Amino acid sequence: MHDIKSLRADPAAFDAGLARRGVAAASGRVLAIDTALRQVQTEVQAMLARRNDLSRDIGAAKARKDDAGAAALMAEVARLKDAIPALEASERALSAEIDAALAELPNLPAADVPDGLDETGNIVVKSHGTIPEFAFKPVEHDIIAARLGYDPDAAARIAGARFAVLKGPLARLHRALGQYMLDVQTGAHGYAETAVPLLVNERAVFGAGQLPKFEEDLFKTSDGRYLISTAEVPLTNLVRESILDEDSLPLRLTALTPCFRSEAGSAGRDTRGLIRQHQFEKVELVAICTPDQAAAEHDHMLGAAEAILEQLGLPYRRMLLCSGDMGFAAKKTFDLEVWLPGQGAYREISSISDCGDFQGRRMAARYRTRGEKGSKGFVNTLNGSGLAVGRTLVAVIENHQQADGSVRVPQVLHAYMGGITELTPA
Known part of the structure; x- marks a missing residue:
């Protein structure tokens, strides 16, 4: 398996290593999945953080006897509760997709390995x-x-x-x-x-x-x-x-x-x-x-x-x-x-x-x-x-x-x- 961090850091070197093995460039495909995965992960984290903030705000609103404000905040929590599972499912699917893409790629040759196709x-x-x-x-x-x-x-x-x-x-x-x-x-x-x-x-x-x-x-x-x-x-x-x-x-x-x-x-x-x-x-x-x-x-x-x-x-x-x-x-x-x-x-x-x-x-x-x-x-x-x-x-x-x-x-x-x-x- 390959290190996605290394691939992000130098995709050209990664593809050059695959080319030495006669394998087509793959960094573009892998990084596209990686970008989508990281975006979904960011959204999930933002929603989870927002939900935590709302829970705190709901407590404060109730302490102030602000029933209308608390109800509005609780409605937003409900919307997040419905949205987060779908994003988490997308996150799992993209994570599996990137793992599958990396799993199909061979190891990269060491620098002192001679070039050749057979x-x-x-x-x-x-x-x-x-x-x-x-x-x-x-x-x-x-x-x-x-x-x-x-x-x-x-x-x-x-x-x-x-x-x-x-x-x-x-x-x-x-x-x-x-x-x-x-x-x-x-x-x-x-x-x-x-x-x-x-x-x-x-x-x-x-x-x-x-x-x-x-x-x-x-x-x-x-x-x-x-x-x-x-x-x-x-x-x-x-x-x-x-x-x-x-x-x-x-x-x-x-x-x-x-x-x-x-x-x-x-x-x-x-x-x-x-x-x-x-x-x-x-x-x-x-x-x-x-x-x-x-x-x-x-x-x-x-x-x-x-x-x-x-x-x-x-x-x-x-x-x-x-x-x-x-x-x-x-x-x-x-x-x-x-x-x-x-x-x-x-x-x-x-x-x-x-x-x-x-x-x-x-x-x-x-x-x-x-x-x-x-x-x-x-x-x-x-x-x-x-x-x-x-x-x-x-x-x-x-x-x-x-x-x-x-x-x-x-x-x-x-x-x-x-x-x-x-x-x-x-």
Whole structure:
């Protein structure tokens, strides 16, 4: 959500920020509603003040035995009593209208975000690892996985397209990856493990910035709840409608959860294999902090996610996303892209975003100095994958494949695999 005071102060800068994201100017529409709202609020306050004055004057008139004067004043009070509710209803309607208009607008990009309208404007800022060379032609993960326990046909019979069934050691490798990631993020990087609901209410989804714009991407239950598309939603909303003590920040939270996405806008993309699923698991990282802490928390979160890739021996690169390729709630985003030899390409495995106070405003989450009554402002939030389990499984399969169709299990996972060091075709 945007700060209407900032928009009033510099509408041209606001529209310029939207333009960098490929969004049409909106300040004129928003400020027109704001002007009407403020005018109605002024009228309501004037009427309420007049009513209070009249009540005092009526008492004085009665004390003077001025029955006619008191009657005239009481008639005016009656007129105000009839007029005020209509104005208050108009005030509520305009307030809802301006909230709805602001809620549809994305966060404005940070000053150091490069301009661009799509992924072609993204910038490589770091590369790590050596792209592996094979004595054979590497194949894509779905071909290898089908020999190791991946059964898409069974998944299709049970649930339809874009679901997966994993069996045997391959399923164990999937579980091992999630547990390993969670252990690293809690043990080495200071994120507190958190068990969260997989079903959340509309307010929580709105607070994270996924409603109203992205409702078609979500699964909604018959009782009005939503299946989470990422643990970012419940983790971030843990502080909604709260005032946090400044010295308790930053909060670093993590959860390993299933995630559910309709993939409404991805028809024809990644229809094979495990890359784009309706249901997948992910270790999510969330930080709640003050504005002064946000840049350091962004760096910390990047390091936490990259550590997983490095320890698994997976080549990757860090991309700074351009203004037109960022998510709705983000002001600055880095994508981590892992190398997939079977595809001969880098593919996204994590997005790590600084959202500024955009989500904090939507959640009414503030911070203050301990002992002081007033808040210092809205909290800042950051989120990222640390990592997506299914896509990491894909990367492990493709990067550690061998000529006979087997897959080497990275050393750091051996303790999670019960002695299995290699997945071999049945």
